[in-house]
Amino acid sequence: MDRKLFLKNSVIGGAALGLSGMAASCASFSSPKDANSRPSDLRITDIRGATLASIYDFPIIKVYTNQGIIGLGEVRDAGWIAQALMLKPYLIGKDPLDIETILMSIRHLTGPGRFAGGYAAVDMALMDIAGKALGVPCWKLLGEKVRDKIEIYADCPVVMDNNNLKLMMKRRFDLGLKHYKIDLTPALLKGIEGAVVNNLPTRKGLEIWGDHVR
16 A cells, blocks of 8 residues: 555544544544644654564664653564664654654665665554554554454475475474475575576476475
8 A cells, every 4th residue: 555545544433443532533634643632742752772582683673752652663674773773863853643754754764675674663663653642553554454363474494404304394384384484595406407597496496496395
């Protein structure tokens, strides 16, 4: 969904939530900053973070406000926490519900894909603050609920030996997981004639990879 369209539709139908202070007129505002029932003079005061060690290092940020509402965000794809913390001068003193204006002000400092990790973290944290400030779950800011549960997938790193691969997969099957992300590597095709051309797998190489997954 286009962000402007998303913000235009944000929190529409708040009256149906039955929350105190959320009147029928809340359907008329175009973004969280225009909500009738919201903290006044809400401002960002700080951004801090920590890197959590897991299968990767996950940088998590907290965006603080002057009224004790804190938003959490994650620097995507196990990026660098500095990608988010360097954006602090663009956040301090801003209204955290003015999401679009803030994101537009930092967009030029980010790049595509993984280089947008800091931007993504700030985006998540602002959405978290908006949901808490307006008293609605974050999904409500995005429109209608699509589902209540999402099945997770199992990450499966490169394992060259077939016996070890089977043991790894069995552990995942025994946990009841149904979806798998299996990493494939050109190393599986090393020394096999006709499997790789110009550093890319051929049809033969793809079939070998397929056999490995099966």
